Structures are given as C-alpha cells and as structure tokens.
Amino acid sequence: MSSTSEKFLVGIFDDEDILLHGVEGIRGKGVKIHEVYTPFPVHGLDEALGYKRSRLPIAAFLFGLTGTSLALTMQIWMLGFDWPMIIGGKNFISLPPFIPVTFELTVLLAALGMVATFFIVSDMKPYKTPRSYDIRSTDDKHVMAIDLAVNKLSKEEISQILKANGASEVNEKNF
C-alpha cells in the first residue's frame, strides 16, 4: 500500500443528535460519506446513511439449510446403511432421535457460517492492521470519514459543509 494513495477528510462530532442531523445535511449537499464510527450504537444512523439492509440473514438461512441436510444425511447414512445398530428396538432410520442432532448442526453451521461470512464481507482477516481514522471514536467522539477520491467537491468545500453541519473539528487523514 503506497503511503499517500488514499486521502480522507475526518469530521469529529461530539453528540449523536448533532451527528444524525449532520449526516442528513451533509448527504443533502451531495457529499458521499465513506463511513461513520461511533463509540456506541446510534439508532437511525443506518437509515440516515442510506445503508441497505444486510443480506447476512440469507447467508444464515442457507448455512442453516446446509446444516440440516448434512445432519440428516450423516445420520441416515451412518445408522441406516454404514453401520446399522438396534437402539431401543427402534427402526434403523427413525426420525425423532435424529431431530436433536439435526437441530444442533443447523444452529452450529448457521452461526459459524454467519460469522465467517461477516468476517469475509467486512474484510477482517488475520494480521490485517485496522484503520483508525481517529482513535477517539473508541472513547467519546463520533468520527465521520469522507473519501476525497470519490467526491467531486473540493476539500475546502467539504470541510465547510462539515463545520456547517455541526462537526466540532475537521482533520485530514491519509493512508
């Protein structure tokens, strides 16, 4: 990664209400916001930023379905064909005792699959250095990052818009 390839303008907000209204105002002026980092969840921020609903539940459903079929196939093959055993006088392939294992594998695969999907989609891999636009986003400040490369407006114009919409300070950050 070259040292100055990505230029960001970073707006600092002290209060989540100012931030919420600020996001609306800033987007209203046509500024594209890269991401907002907050020390705690802010209700309505996703909508204000215009984020689409996550498709993670679809991944979860498909992973769950995989777990269900894997569990059923495994048990039916093991106890029905590979090594049939008489247990409590039941049929070799009897559905009720398979249900708990099926349930557990469904939950396990759905959960692990969802975590893995989330990591991949969010580009969180081992040894990756996390970017910090402003370290105070882990303490008491709301931090708004704006990628200058994708915005048509100049740095000065955006800086003014940020200030006009409640940013307490505006900094530059290069990666």
Added chain:
Amino acid sequence: MAADEQYIFKPEAKRKISILFGVGVLLFVLGVIMAMNSGGHHEGAEHGSIEVAKTLVASTDQENGGHQTGHEAGTGEHHGSPVWLKKIYASLWHNNIFFAGLGIIGLFFVAIQYAAQAGWSAPIKRIPLAIGQWIPIAGVLTLIIWFLAKGDLFHWTHHDLYDPQSADYDKILDQKSVYFFWLGSKGGFPTFYILRMVAFFSLWYWFYTLIKKQMLAEDLEGGTQHWYSARKLSAVFLVIFAVSSSVAAWDWVMSIDPHWFSTMFGWYVFASWWVAGLATITLIVVNLKDAGYLKMVNANHLHDLGKFVFAFSVFWTYIWFSQFMLIYYANIPEETVYFIERLKHAPYSWVFYANLILNFVLPFLLLMTRDAKRHVAMLKVVCPIVIVGHWFDFYNMVTPGVMQYNGGIGFLEIGLACIFFALFLWVALSALSKMPLVAKNHPMMEESLNHHI
C-alpha cells in the same frame, strides 16, 4: 403525545359476528342431526373399538392385569350417553378450554408487559385487556359444562372405580384419588378439584379487575403511581399464574386420560394457549389498524408482535417435541398408549400431523424474514393459521380420551367453534368499545411512539 382514540363497535361488525354465530348454530344443529342419525353405526363401532382398547390397555399393564381388565369392561358400561351427546360434550369442553385460554392469555400478556417494563406495547395493551373480559364467562361456562358432562368427559368421576369390592375397582386411580376428592369421600363430590377450578377463575378475574382498574384510573388521573401499582399486581399475578396454569392443564385436560401423565403437560397447554393468544391479539391489532384505528401503531410494533408469534410457535414445537421424543424413546407402554391412540386412528392421525404443519412448519417458514413480520398482509395469513392450528391441537388433547375411536371433525365441531368464536369476539370487542382504545396517560407512550427496531 398520543391522540385520543375510541373504538366504536359498529352495527356492521355486530352484524358480521351475528352471521358467524348464526352459521355456527346452523352447522351445529346439522351436525347434531347427522350424529343422531348415524348413532347406530357408531354404537357398533364403539363396541368394536372397546375390544381394541381393552387388549391395548390390558396388555400394557401386566402388574395390575386383573383389575385392569375389569376396569376396561367397566368403561363400556359407564359410557352411558349416546355417541351424539358425548360428541357435543367433548366439543363443548374442547372449545371452552381453548377459548378460556385465549381469554386468560389476554391478562397474561398485559401482566408480562408490566413485569418486563415494556414500553413498545403501550398503544396496543387495551386489546389484550379487552380479551381478558372473557375470563368470567369462561369460568361460568367451565363449571356448567363440567357438571353437565363430567360422567362422559372424566372417567375418574365414576365412584365404582374407588370401591375395592367392585369389579370396576381401579388401583391406579384409587391412589390418585386424593388429588380429586380431598376433603370429601372417594368417588363422591370432587371437592378439591372443584375448589381449584373456582379458585383459579376467581383469582384470575380478581387480578383482571384490579389491573384493569389501575389502567383505567391512569387515563383519568395520569402520573406514574398507577403504572407502578399495575406492575406490582402483575408480578404477583404471574407467580400465581405460573402455578395455576399448570394445575389447570392437569385438571381440565390431562385428567381426561387419568391413567396417563406427562410432566411436560402444564407447559404444553400453556404454550398452546400463549401462542394462540398472541396470534389473536396480533390479528385484532392488524384488523383495527386496517379499519383506521391505532394510528400510532407502525411496522415496528407489528414486527414485535410478529416476533412473538414466530418465537412462541417455535417454543410450542420445542415443548411438543420434548414431550413426544421422551415418550417415544423410553417406549413405556402406559405412556406410549397416549400417542398410539392419536397416531393410529383417523381423524386423530391427520390432526396429529396437521398440528405440526400448521403450528410449526408454516409459521416458521412464513414469518422467518423481517419483512414478513412487518407487513399486515403476511400477519393476516399466519395468525389465522396459528389460531386454527392450536384449535386442532386442543382437539387432539381432549377428544380421543372422551370419544375413543368415535371422534370426528364435522359440522358439529366446526359449528360449535364458530359459536364460541362469535361470542368471544362479541365480548372482547364490546369490552374494547367501553374504554379508550389507547391509554391516555401511559408513562411509556412517548417511548413507544419512537419505537424503532
């Protein structure tokens, strides 16, 4: 703050409910006539099936063999009422227990909201409150039907079973007799049992009036003191309900099959009542919203109600499976007989599977996505499915034990269900029209208006 809203029980709604009632009566009368005419045929079937039942039960109880055979032979003599009358009794009891559950769930829902200090539900709490108005009516109906039909519904009421000299003497029931007859003589008037029935309905209705009084006083006076009082009452009620709902389930449903028992049964009946009640509340909220009421209820509130129906459909399935699986696996004859009755004979067998599809598969798949829970259209499809599904659930809990192999679902059963449903709706909606539709001074109304999930 919230706008004042008042539900008006319009003549049009009254007419629709009256038509439902009329259709119910018509179907019921038709069903009774049909059942009376085919009585002879069924009588024959009954004798045949008693033979089956005799071998079934006799073969399961080795230790008690002699007595058991005697007791089963006695069953045939005892069941004196003609099949059509037994059919009416079974259906009356089935519908009564189901709708009594919906009524009591109204109060339970309100109490849960207070105990959990929930804010989101503030604008819809009047609907479960109105449903609770069914409690006293259910209490009276339960007592009347019980005394009318005890001999046919509850095998354990026959006094011969407790007389060691009698051919019908039943050692197992004799050992259980204290639970029914305490304070009185065995096989006589079941004092303890009736005392419980009266006590439960009185307690429930008492707490209902106390909590309702606080909620309505809040409309006039405002402040938070009524909310705190209602919360205190709710907490006490929940403790009482935890015990009474379980015991009620043993008394009113499980004792129909007095030899059989399941430690899951109290939970099972509660889960069925609860999810059916949640579906009823949701359905009424959705329909009121469609009619232009409940303006502050938005997709977020519907989402919460939808999550309730979804989650407790899964909870009911969990309880159902826990009960079935253990009995299936242990394979102890006196326990499995309950499921064999229901699995091997129509119509119980198809009700058994329909039960799982209507109450688990359909709500689980249809309500799984976020959008489904937030949209009126999907809730209008799923809630009736869940309500009908749990009506079937109670059918399979009550009818096989009373009717043995003569049960059926026809005009009689559907007609009575329509009659009960019409009465229930009438009572709930007229109660709703007698109070403000939305609480006027609920301390959490503002929170609910800004509810966002």
